[in-house]
Each structure stands twice: as C-alpha cells, then as structure tokens.
Amino acid sequence: MTVTSSVQWRMGIQTRSSSFKGMSLTVTPPAHSPFSTQVPRSLLFVAPFWYCCPAMHRVKVAVVGAGVVGLSTAVVIAEALPHCSVTVLADRFTPNTTSDGAAGILFASQFPDVPVEQQRRWFKRTFDHLLLIASSPEAGVAGVFLSSGWQIFREVPPEKKPYWSDCVLSFGTMTDAELKRFPQYKFGQAFTTIKCECPSYLPWLQKRLEKAGGIMIHEKVTDLAELGLRYDVIVNCSGLGSRELLGDEDVHPVRGQVLRVHAPWLQHFVRVADGHTYIYPGAGGVTLGGTRQAADSQAIFERCRRLEPSLGSARPLGEWVGLRPGRRNPRVERGHVRVHGRRVPVVHNYGHGGWGITLSWGTALDALDLVRQCLNERPPEARL
Amino acid sequence: MGFHIDWSLDVESTAADMRVAVIGAGVIGLSTAQCIYERYHSAVSSLSIEVYADRFTPQTTSDGAAGLWQPYLYDNGNTLETKWNKETFDYLLGFLNSPDSIKMGIFLQSGYNLCSDPAPDPSFRDIVLGFRQLAKRELDLFPGYSHGWFNTALMIEGKSYLPWLMNWLKQRGVKFYQRKVSSFQELADSGVEVIINCTGVRSGELQPDPELKPGRGQIIKVSAPWLKHFILTHNFKKGVYNSPYIIPGSRHVTVGGVFQLGNWSEQNSTADHKKIWEEACSLEPSLKHARVMEDWSGLRPVRSRVRLEREMMQFGPASCEVIHNYGHGGYGLTIHWGCALEAARLFGEIIEQKGQGDRSRL
Numbered sequence: 087m088t089v090t091s092s093v094q095w096r097m098g099i100q101t102r103s104s105s106f107k108g109m110s111l112t113v114t115p116p117a118h119s120p121f122s123t124q125v126p127r128s129l130l131f132v133a134p135f136w137y138c139c140p141a142m143h144r145v146k147v148a149v150v151g152a153g154v155v156g157l158s159t160a161v162v163i164a165e166a167l168p169h170c171s172v173t174v175l176a177d178r179f180t181p182n183t184t185s186d187g188a189a190g191i192l193f194a195s196q197f198p199d200v201p202v203e204q205q206r207r208w209f210k211r212t213f214d215h216l217l218l219i220a221s222s223p224e225a226g227v228a229g230v231f232l233s234s235g236w237q238i239f240r241e242v243p244p245e246k247k248p249y250w251s252d253c254v255l256s257f258g259t260m261t262d263a264e265l266k267r268f269p270q271y272k273f274g275q276a277f278t279t280i281k282c283e284c285p286s287y288l289p290w291l292q293k294r295l296e297k298a299g300g301i302m303i304h305e306k307v308t309d310l311a312e313l314g315l316r317y318d319v320i321v322n323c324s325g326l327g328s329r330e331l332l333g334d335e336d337v338h339p340v341r342g343q344v345l346r347v348h349a350p351w352l353q354h355f356v357r358v359a360d361g362h363t364y365i366y367p368g369a370g371g372v373t374l375g376g377t378r379q380a381a382d383s384q385a386i387f388e389r390c391r392r393l394e395p396s397l398g399s400a401r402p403l404g405e406w407v408g409l410r411p412g413r414r415n416p417r418v419e420r421g422h423v424r425v426h427g428r429r430v431p432v433v434h435n436y437g438h439g440g441w442g443i444t445l446s447w448g449t450a451l452d453a454l455d456l457v458r459q460c461l462n463e464r465p466p467e468a469r470l
Numbered sequence: 471m472g473f474h475i476d477w478s479l480d481v482e483s484t485a486a487d488m489r490v491a492v493i494g495a496g497v498i499g500l501s502t503a504q505c506i507y508e509r510y511h512s513a514v515s516s517l518s519i520e521v522y523a524d525r526f527t528p529q530t531t532s533d534g535a536a537g538l539w540q541p542y543l544y545d546n547g548n549t550l551e552t553k554w555n556k557e558t559f560d561y562l563l564g565f566l567n568s569p570d571s572i573k574m575g576i577f578l579q580s581g582y583n584l585c586s587d588p589a590p591d592p593s594f595r596d597i598v599l600g601f602r603q604l605a606k607r608e609l610d611l612f613p614g615y616s617h618g619w620f621n622t623a624l625m626i627e628g629k630s631y632l633p634w635l636m637n638w639l640k641q642r643g644v645k646f647y648q649r650k651v652s653s654f655q656e657l658a659d660s661g662v663e664v665i666i667n668c669t670g671v672r673s674g675e676l677q678p679d680p681e682l683k684p685g686r687g688q689i690i691k692v693s694a695p696w697l698k699h700f701i702l703t704h705n706f707k708k709g710v711y712n713s714p715y716i717i718p719g720s721r722h723v724t725v726g727g728v729f730q731l732g733n734w735s736e737q738n739s740t741a742d743h744k745k746i747w748e749e750a751c752s753l754e755p756s757l758k759h760a761r762v763m764e765d766w767s768g769l770r771p772v773r774s775r776v777r778l779e780r781e782m783m784q785f786g787p788a789s790c791e792v793i794h795n796y797g798h799g800g801y802g803l804t805i806h807w808g809c810a811l812e813a814a815r816l817f818g819e820i821i822e823q824k825g826q827g828d829r830s831r832l
Contacts, residue, residue: 221611225756231696234580256605256620264599264622267566276600278608278620351577351625351720353698369696399572 145170145461148317150307150331151436152176154185154284154443156323157291158450159435163321164298166454167461171299173317177306180288184325185442187344187408189366189373190282191233191355192216192444194250197415202249208448210253215447216280229286229369234278235355236260238271238393243359246273254279268393271358281355282443283368307331310423314430319460320423321433321453325411328436334417337437339409344375345383349400356393361440363389371403413437416445418452420460431460487518490817491657493676494668495523495646497532497628497806498795500635502666505810506817507642514821521639522657524650527632531670532802534768536689536717536724537575537627538700539804542710543583543592548775554808556597561807562624575630577720580622581700582608584615589704591619598623612753615703623700626803627719651676654783658790664820665792666813671771673796679777682797685770686733687711688742689726690750694760697723701753711770711800714749722763725750729800731772738765773797778809780816791820 147170149160156174164172180186194209196202219230232255251257260274268274292302307313310331313320322328329337352367363386366373374390374397383405391397416437422429435453438445492503503519511517527533539562541555565571566578582604583592595601599622609615636646651657654676657665669676671684697718705713711729718724728742743765751757773796781792795813798805 217611221755223755223758226694226696226759229696231698231756233698255608256602258600258602261600350695351572353577353579353718354622367698395567395569396571396577398569 145319145464146317147172147319147321147457148307148313149174149321149323150176150310150313151323151325151327152179152288152302153183153323153325154282154288154291154446155325155435155438155449156321157288157295158446159321159323159453160300161291161295161298162447162450162454163457164295164300167457168299170319170457170461172295172301174295174300174302175305175307175313176302177304179302179304180292181285183284183288184408184410185284185288187342187406188284188440188443189344189364189368189375190229190284190287190443191357191364191366192254192280192282193357193441194248194253194444195361195439195441196249199415205445206249206253208445208452209250211448211451212444212446213253213280216282220280224290226369227286228290229281229283231281231369232278233281233355233367234353235276235357236264236268237275237277237357237359238265238268239273239359240271242273246275251275251277268356279355281366281368283370284443286369287443310432311425311430314423314425314428317430318464319431319433319457321435321457323435323453325436325438325442326409328411328417328434334413334437336413338412340412340439341377341407342375342410342440343377343383343386343405343407344373345386345405346371346373346403347397347400348372348403349397351396352394358393363393365390365394365397372397372400410440411437411442412439416441416449418449418456420456431464433457433460487516488514488664489662490517490519490664490666491651491662492519492521492666492668493523493651493657494670494796495521495526495632495636496530496668496670497632497635497802498670498798498809499523499666499668500632500639501806501810502668502793502795502813503639503644504635505807505814506666507639507644509814510817510821511642519639519644520647520662521644522647522649522651524648526646526648527636528629530628530632531768531770532628532632534687534689534766535628535800535803536715536719536726537625537631537803538579538702538717539624539626540583540598540702541592541594541801541804542799543589543704545593551776551805551808552593552597554776554805554812555594555801557808557811558805559594559597559624562626566624570634572720573630574634575625575627575720577625578622579625579698579700579718580620581717582612582618582620582702584609584612584618584701584703586615586617586703586705588617589706594623595619595621612701614752625717625719627721628803629721631803654790654792655785658783658785658788662790663824664817665790666817667792667794668796670796670798670802671769673771673777673794679773679797682771682773682777683732684734685711685772685799686728686730686735686767687726687770687800688728688738688746688765688767689724690743690746690765691722691763692725692757692760693763694718694723694757696756697754703727703753714746714753716750716754716757723760725757729770734769736767736769738767770800771797771802772799776805776809778812778816780820793817793820 255278257277357364421432433456601621604618703713711727
C-alpha cells in the first residue's frame with residue numbers, strides 16, 4: 087500500500103550566521119521507499135536540529151568550473167540557498183582560467199536562438215550587479231569599474247541601437263567631431279559600460295564564496311556520474327571542458343589572441359563593430375585585440391595603432407592566447423546523470439563564447455532558478 | 471634633463487640682435503616664446519629670444535596642476551577668454567594623432583561635472599566633444615548631486631608639456647637663464663627691446679597689481695589606476711575649486727579641491743589634506759583603497775580677467791615694450807595657446823611699429 091503523505095514545514099531557524107525564513111520543503115516519500123510510508127512524528131522534532139549536523143543533512147551542490155561563470159554561479163547559489171553546501175571543483179583556478187585573459191569589457195552580442203528578452207535580462211542583471219560593485223569602495227579591489235568609449239562602424243549599420251543600449255549608461259550616437267578621429271569609419275556609438283577584470287574579480291568572488299560557506303577543490307572532473315555519487319546536485323560550468331565532459335560537440339574553441347601594453351594615458355575603449363579590433367584600457371595595462379583565428383601580434387598591434395596612434399609610445403607587456411568556449415547559444419538548462427539507477431540533477435551553464443563575463447551574473451541567476459526547481463522536486467529518501 | 475640652463479648672469483648677444491626676453495617659464499612663458507618664435511623668426515632675421523625664470527619645470531605652478539582642459543563653468547560675458555579657451559582646445563586636439571602627443575602630455579579624457587542644484591550649461595559645452603546632460607542613472611552614482619554633464623575633454627600634463635616646450639625652444643636656439651629678474655628696467659638697461667611678462671602669481675613683484683591674488687590650491691596625488699574618468703563637483707555657494715574633484719592622469723590621480731584666495735603659503739596643510747580626502751572619498755568610495763603618494767600645494771594666479779596687453783615703459787632714454795600675459799587663475803593650461811596667439815599678435819604690432827622707425831629689421 088502506498089501512502090503518500092506530504093509534510094510541509096517552515097524553516098525559521100538560525101544556522102551559523104545567516105537565517106532563512108519562509109522556505110518550505112515538500113517531502114514526499116517515494117512509492118518504494120525502504121522507509122516507513124508514514125513520516126514519524128518524531129522526525130518533525132528532529133528536523134529543526136539538523137543544523138547541528140550540516141554535513142549529514144545539507145544538500146551538497148557541486149559546481150564544476152572556476153571561471154567567471156562557475157564562481158558567479160557558486161556564489162549566487164551559496165548566498166541564496168544557505169541550506170546547500172557549495173563546492174567548486176576545477177582543474178584551473180584564477181589566474182589560469184579562460185576568464186583571466188579576457189579584457190572584461192561588458193558588451194553583449196546576440197545569440198541566434200535565445201529570445202532577445204532573455205539575453206537582455208542576462209546582460210542587464212550582470213551589468214546592474216557589477217555597477218553596484220563599481221560604485222562601491224571595493225571597485226579597485228574587485229577590478230570592476232566604469233569604462234567609457236566608442237564602438238565604430240565602417241558603414242552605417244541597419245540597427246543603430248542594439249537591444250542592450252538601455253542597459254549600459256547613456257548610450258548615444260557619436261557626433262561628427264568625435265568621428266573625425268576615425269576617418270575610415272562612418273558611424274559610431276558612444277557609451278559608458280563596465281570593465282570587469284577577472285584576475286581581481288575572481289579572487290574577490292572566491293572570498294565572497296568562502297564567506298557564504300562555499301569551498302573550492304582542485305580536481306579535474308572527468309565523469310559526472312562519479313561526481314553524482316558524492317553530490318546531490320551538479321552545476322556544470324565547465325566551459326570548453328563540456329565538450330569532453332559531456333561529449334557536447336556544439337562546443338568548439340574560438341581562439342582569442344590579445345596583447346597587453348603599458349599606455350596609462352589611454353582612458354577610453356575603442357571597438358570596431360566587427361569585433362576583430364579593440365583597445366580596452368584597464369587598471370594594469372591596455373588590452374589590444376583580437377582575433378578569432380590565428381594572427382600574429384604585430385598585425386593586432388598595427389590595426390590598433392591605426393585607430394590610436396599614441397600606441398606608438400606604448401610599452402609591450404605581454405601576449406595571451408585563450409580559447410573561448412564557443413557554442414551556437416549558451417546552454418542554460420536542466421539535465422541529469424544516472425547514478426545507480428537514480429537521477430542526479432544537473433544544471434548546465436556553459437557555452438558563453440566571448441561573453442562569459444558579460445553574461446556571468448545573469449546566467450548564474452537563471453542557473454539558481456533551475457537548481458531551486460531541482461531541489462523542489464527532490465525525493466526525500468536518504469537525506470533525512 | 472635635456473636642456474641647458476645658463477647659470478651665468480651675462481647675456482651673450484650681438485649688437486644687431488632684436489632681443490626679446492620672456493620672464494617666466496611656466497606654460498604661459500614657454501608657449502608664448504614658442505608662438506612668437508614660430509611666427510616671427512623668419513620675418514625678423516635677428517630675433518633672439520631669452521627666457522628668464524627662477525623656477526623651471528618641474529617646480530612651476532603649471533607642473534602641479536592636474537592638467538585637465540576645462541575653463542570655469544561660466545565666462546560671465548568674457549567672450550574673449552572663451553575664444554582663447556577654444557583656440558587652445560582645437561590646437562591641442564590637432565596633436566592627438568601625432569607621434570608627439572604623449573611626449574607633449576596630451577590625451578583625451580571623459581568625465582563628469584556635477585552640480586548640487588540645476589545650473590545652465592557651461593561656457594565650454596560647444597568646445598568639448600560629446601557634451602550631454604547626465605541621465606538619472608548616472609546621477610544616482612553620485613548621491614547629493616542632482617544635475618550634471620558628461621563630456622570628453624583633453625588632458626595637457628604640465629610635467630610632460632613643459633619639458634617638451636623647453637626642448638622645442640632649445641633646439642631653435644632660445645636661451646634659458648635661471649635667475650630672478652628684479653625689475654623690467656634691469657632687462658631694458660641690458661638692451662632687451664621687448665619683454666614678455668609671464669610671471670604668474672608673482673607679477674606684483676615687478677609691477678603692483680591689486681587685481682592679482684594667489685588662489686592657493688592643494689592636491690593629493692594617489693595611485694588608483696581603475697579610475698578612468700574625471701569627476702568635478704560644483705558648489706555655487708563654496709565657489710570654484712572649493713568642492714571635491716578627482717582627475718586621473720597618466721601617472722597618478724589628482725584629488726582636490728581647495729581654493730583659498732589671498733593665501734600665499736606653498737606648504738601642505740594637514741587640515742586641507744583631511745578635508746580634501748574626506749570629501750573625495752564621499753564622492754568616489756573606491757578611493758578608500760587608493761595608495762596616497764604625496765601632497766602638493768600651488769598658487770593659482772587669480773585675477774578678474776587675464777591681463778594680456780601691451781605697455782610701453784620708459785626708463786630714461788631707453789624705452790621698452792612690455793607685453794603682459796598673466797593672471798590665468800586655475801585655467802592657465804586651458805587657455806594658454808589662445809593667449810600665446812594674442813601675445814604674438816601684439817608682438818607683431820610692435821614689430822610693425824618698429825619697422826616704421828629707424829631700426830628697420832624687416
């Protein structure tokens with residue numbers, strides 16, 4: 087005989103330094119549970135005490151990947167769901183992730199199959215989150231600050247105002263006087279966006295994760311099923327690694343090559359609309375880029391110098407080549423992995439291409455929603 | 471440093487030289503010397519320019535200034551000064567794409583002008599690039615300020631520009647003398663025919679001028695390389711430069727503002743440092759993690775308007791033409807080229823008049 091009894095209780099208890107209120111957990115014993123079909127009343131008294139033994143009763147979430155998407159997602163989950171213990175597993179941590187080499191200028195592109203409204207929400211949420219940091223005392227420490235500049239077009243584009251134009255600060259068309267500096271370009275946009283430098287931002291996120299009770303482990307994850315033995319929910323932010331980890335052949339490396347130079351007088355970004363040439367001044371140097379295929383540094387430098395002649399006085403600092411986790415669209419959705427007949431939920435958040443930083447917080451928030459859904463659907467069995 | 475300063479008191483020149491002496495080696499003195507040389511060295515074959523100063527870069531007032539091109543908000547009808555400001559802006563803008571721009575200390579910078587109350591658009595709105603009103607979302611970043619503007623202006627850093635000017639002049643045979651000139655007569659007696667008086671805040675020592683007063687400023691130099699915009703605040707009750715400003719430069723960020731009329735002290739004040747720092751950190755909270763490098767104090771040569779005019783001085787049988795070019799307040803770098811052009815124009819008048827006399831040099 088199957089009895090389905092649902093028990094709902096509200097958690098109004100303090101755990102460690104944070105409190106969570108109003109969270110309800112529906113516990114429905116599965117049909118063939120080895121446990122009694124009726125939840126003993128005594129457990130209702132035991133339950134409020136499970137904060138004493140967090141390791142036994144907390145939901146264990148594994149986040150695979152410690153780039154900007156992985157860490158953002160881990161922080162978002164750890165802060166929103168204190169009853170979860172969040173562990174980030176990665177083979178590479180800052181400063182050795184793909185994110186670390188990116189210039190970090192927030193600038194959205196358009197993915198073909200994601201509804202524009204969702205892309206706009208991803209961008210806006212990330213921008214607003216970073217804007218708070220940029221206007222706080224932590225801007226310098228976190229490496230998040232305002233950056234103004236211009237995007238220039240050789241020909242007047244059909245769409246002069248992209249969908250993200252009201253997400254950045256004060257988007258406008260360049261005046262003729264401003265365009266004079268770029269004689270081969272017929273149209274331009276002037277706006278203020280944010281630069282988010284991962285060599286500073288990722289350590290800042292890591293501190294925030296630790297403060298929220300999360301931990302980080304240096305481990306290369308090669309088998310999600312194996313991970314599913316140790317964790318209740320898996321969040322996959324493995325970027326380019328998803329190709330091997332999941333066998334997702336839609337993920338392909340998109341090569342980026344950038345130079346860094348010392349040119350502290352440069353205060354504005356300049357980006358050619360096709361994305362192949364850009365100048366992004368940062369706190370420690372200016373990033374010159376870039377390319378989506380092999381090109382030598384000299385070619386990058388020359389293209390940038392034509393736009394900004396003062397680069398002739400710049401001192402080279404170094405070169406960096408990274409592989410963006412290219413995909414037709416980012417994959418932000420639920421999946422699962424089978425572990426001994428059980429289904430361990432997986433939330434995917436990867437494939438951000440060259441827009442990882444730009445979309446990091448927004449996609450992390452979507453991933454959080456998916457994790458919440460997974461938790462709400464969890465069977466109660468072994469975890470009580 | 472790459473240029474030669476003559477420490478001797480004797481001036482070597484031939485009797486046929488037309489000797490022009492510039493007193494003052496800040497941005498005004500050096501740029502005026504440059505402008506006169508450019509326009510007249512071929513017309514006046516024996517033109518000899520000498521620069522006298524007791525302070526050279528990096529010890530001048532121009533060296534300490536942050537270097538942002540920006541006039542006071544309103545010119546109060548002084549359209550001549552607005553014209554000179556515009557001429558300077560356009561002139562400097564022309565160097566942006568030249569290979570010398572960084573040696574000269576010229577680069578673009580954008581930023582915010584913030585007012586606590588609504589205010590009319592400033593005099594420079596049509597001179598700078600991309601001038602626009604601030605949107606509410608931008609004003610929200612600066613609590614306490616309800617109105618303001620964003621624009622792209624230029625930086626012209628004295629610590630680079632002055633050495634560049636001195637090199638330029640030295641390469642063309644201009645001589646430099648490190649000494650304090652005690653009177654116009656002293657130079658006239660030695661045979662100088664035209665004096666360009668660019669003595670800034672201490673012009674009163676050569677000729678009393680009750681309109682000229684020091685406007686003491688103090689700044690804090692900090693390292694905060696994540697700051698990429700200037701932020702200037704305007705409090706109309708407190709007056710210009712007495713309200714915080716933050717101006718990133720190529721080497722450090724300049725944090726100010728203090729404007730003390732009548733204060734001759736060039737010593738840094740702890741009380742001023744505290745006031746500047748607290749107000750600036752309120753304006754830009756991330757300064758909390760900036761590294762403070764050092765303070766600097768300087769005296770702006772404040773006057774109701776720039777004194778840019780000729781004066782013929784008679785010393786017994788000798789006469790000397792003086793072109794006064796001083797009193798540029800806190801906008802010397804901003805206005806310097808327009809004034810240099812005007813001073814050169816006055817010099818041209820002098821040349822023409824002399825040409826009509828006995829000593830025809832044209």
